[in-house]
Each structure stands twice: as C-alpha cells, then as structure tokens.
Amino acid sequence: xxxxxxxxxxxxxxxxxRHQQISRVPYLPGLDGLRALAVLAVMxxxxxxxxxxxxxxxxxxxxxxxxxx
Numbered sequence: 001x002x003x004x005x006x007x008x009x010x011x012x013x014x015x016x017x018r019h020q021q022i023s024r025v026p027y028l029p030g031l032d033g034l035r036a037l038a039v040l041a042v043m044x045x046x047x048x049x050x051x052x053x054x055x056x057x058x059x060x061x062x063x064x065x066x067x068x069x
Contacts, residue, residue, distance in 0.1 A: 031065055038062040 041058035 035062055035065050
C-alpha cells in the first residue's frame with residue numbers, strides 16, 4: 001500500500017524573492033541625511049554650544065526616522 005505524494009500547503013519562494021517581498025520601503029538617501037543631521041545636533045548639544053538649545057530633540061528625530069526605515 002503506497003501513500004499519496006506529499007504536497008505543500010504554500011509554495012516555497014526562492015530565498016532571494018523572500019527578501020524582496022519583505023522590504024516595502026525603497027531606499028531614500030535623504031532620510032539618511034536627516035538622521036546624520038539629527039546625530040550632529042545631539043553632538044553639538046553635548047558640546048554645550050548655546051546656539052543649539054534644542055539639540056536633544058535629535059535623539060527623538062533619529063529614532064523616528066530609524067523606525068520608519
């Protein structure tokens with residue numbers, strides 16, 4: 001008595017195709033530039049320059065943009 005051939009519930013995608021299906025946001029170099037500006041704002045804030053009093057906001061900006069990416 002022979003068993004019927006096994007079948008897959010879902011077809012298995014090629015590994016290179018799986019990565020393409022997961023990434024939904026295209027690479028935007030401008031967002032990397034904004035993250036760099038946020039890092040610079042934090043660095044200047046920690047250097048105690050009085051002309052950039054809101055540099056601590058760079059941390060929040062960095063994390064929000066990183067979460068989007």
